[in-house]
Amino acid sequence: MENGASTKWRFEGNKDYNYNSNTNTKTAATLTVRALLNTLLDNLNQNDTRPVIPLGHGDPSAFPCFRTTSVAVDAIVDAVRSAYYNSYSPTVGILPARRAIADYLNRHLPYKLSPDDVYLTLGCTQAIEVIVSVLARPGANILLPRPGFPYYEAHAKHSHLEVRHFDLLPEKGWEVDLDAVEALADENTLALVIINPGNPCGNVYSYQHLQKIAETARKLGIMVIADEVYAHVSFGNNPFVPMGVFGSIAPVFTLGSISKRWIVPGWRLGWIVTSDPNGIFQKLGIVDSIKDSLNISSDPATFIQGAVPQILENTKEDFFSKTLDILRETADICYDRIKEIPCITCPNKPDGSMFLMVKLKTSLLEDISDDMEFALKLSKEESVIVLPGIAVGMKNWLRVTFAIEPTALEDGLGRIKAFYNRHAKKQ
Template identity: 60%
Template sequence: MHDRHGRTHTESKYSLARSAPHLALMENGGEAAKWRFGAANPALEAAGRHNIRSLVHDLYDCLDRTDSRSVVPLGHGDPSVFACFRTAAAAEEAVVATALSGKHNNYARAAGVEEARSAVAEYLSRDLPYEVTADDVVITAGCNHAIEVMMAVLAAPGANVLLPRPGFPMYESRAALCGLEFRHFDLLPDKGWEVDLHGVEAVADESTVAMVIVNPNNPCGCVYSYDHLAKIAETARKLGILVISDEVYDHCVFGSKPFVPMGVFGAIAPVVTMGGISKRWMVPGWRLGWIAATDPNGILRDKKIIESAIGYRAISVDPATFIQGALPQIIANTEQTFFENAMNVLREAAEICYQKLKEIECVTCPHKPEGSMFVMVKLDLSCLDGIHDDVDFCSKVASEESVLICPGSGLGMKDWLRITFAVDPPLLEDGLERVKSFCKRHGKPRR
């Protein structure tokens, strides 16, 4: 049958449902559905409370779109947007050649492409007194994915993990999401942000399974000495826990201290080293990282930590296979001059940052950055009028000066600020001048 518009009865019903779905339900004698989805996931909500990415990006909403000045991004560490930090030509050529080869369009094993695992093992072994093998390595979709994998692997019922404060909040997010309890130990600003080892022992108990260190450090910009790392290993051995060493900033050092991998002390306590190419090669968008057992005694393999990591990888995301396939050439073909030039720019930027911060009366920088791309500074609210806390400060700086800074609250340090100096030096200097002007404008009158 056709209606007066020439449509069949079925076509007329579909038209009715599109234009007035409630009428269609009534025609069919149905009732409005009672939808059962939409309840909050408490674990996801808990994880979201430690989401620094959202915190920083919320500041973009504070920007004055009528401000003709360039936005100065001092809130997150992505130097790749600046020409002075462009990655090595050899790295780009390796990726292009691998993509064009057609040899890595397939799925990879959960542990990763074998050639990539071997390349990482060889890369790490350069700085260690023993050899890491491909079987010790799991390839991940960036270092954030490595964090996800390790927090899930350690999340046995009742277990807890010790995290640094200030620290990288992805650890808290991932621990919360998988139901792993986390406890904090402090980094000491008056001692170059070293680990408070007495604090580590104080918060640990029989259910503690691991402690996390970040070296070179995000967010503090410190680089741990050989002696301090040895003490961390001895503390871990005393407690019977493993050390997760986040070394995504490996060799990103420009001060007096050399980079020493935690795996050097793997014979004292088992070490899981996490790293990637995102920072040293300035390619965070390539999403290629790794987990490695730097543990010459084989304790991690006996405890099936690497096996469990591979098992988790099998049910999570995969890093792009052509980036994995290019990794051996990326590592082998990048000339040392690229790294030297990148560190020279970072050294210059860190110096600009440190000197400009000394000119701003309402902030204090307790330790000159020596590595990574960040520095932590203390905000003195007593010098400012109408600024309530670090989040308020950052929101108003974004609005009035088009400068984005990460509030310390997102890192467990209320009324502190995390500033990245991995910015084109002239823009960095301009941004910090704007912060200085903001503080003068909002400063309390001197008596």
């Protein structure tokens, strides 16, 4: 019997879904990152003539050293000039793009995806919205990592899907606390989410840990939602391993995009991939639910879809290597300079993505009580933006991005050190 064939998967018998595309609905979690960063920007001292150092939001595209490859630019131009992509797109995405994404992912899988396993979305944010909405039903719950990416919680709440948080363990490289996962799960648990490489922690999970996650999911009869937006953005000791490798153990939704690896977050091209060689998603009606939800939502721009095959097939390895070299350098700068600032500590050197988490020691500060107050005063006094940890579920932590130009990063960390010296509790 194939792995997973005898497991009773929790979605069985429920082929309805609760989908609501009203993106104007405000929830606490959707406001957290964007609204907090906007609050910090609004808090800047307008008389400070120094450049603002953006350490709160992971968008390196503004910096010349992180520009996308000319292959991607040429692909967009060719797609527009061809006039082949001026029509409406099929709701699941155009076939050449879906085929190219399947082929791209197949390079690292032990089985073959087909274009029918790929669904194009308006960035990974829409992929999250669709998957969460498809799974939602009365009484159901989903397991989310803490710290994590708050849009999962936002869309879960919007779809009336209960959220339960399991901790990531900083002392173990931010691995999933699998004992906590087992303790949290019950007969109404449908799926657990992992983010690898990690946002906000900069972790990259080993093959062995991912296999344990898959085996735990199979034991519990739940699915895995693998957020791989930062796929292959790994530069430490652990190489990136796609969760889809373990799709024969437990069915996997793989969420991805071209945003981070190609440094084009504004292009808004993402995907949902069903990594499920045992066909469990099809049997449970989940595939039909994904198609139904995409039928009532917006599509990625057709000319960007048209450019995908050329982007995926023709980008040279030296472009990726250059990006990883810069991120490795800036990660080292960030990790080393943080050691010089007593009020913040980083438990692990990042191995991937574009972020790290630092613990804030408020006991060393004279007039700062928590992470939000720290971020507000830092923006006002030093024109440096960091994300309060409360936005990602970790009070009195901070998320810091190192995906900026190295000299700007040095400047920003120097300002944080000066800020600490000014606010340090007197001995």
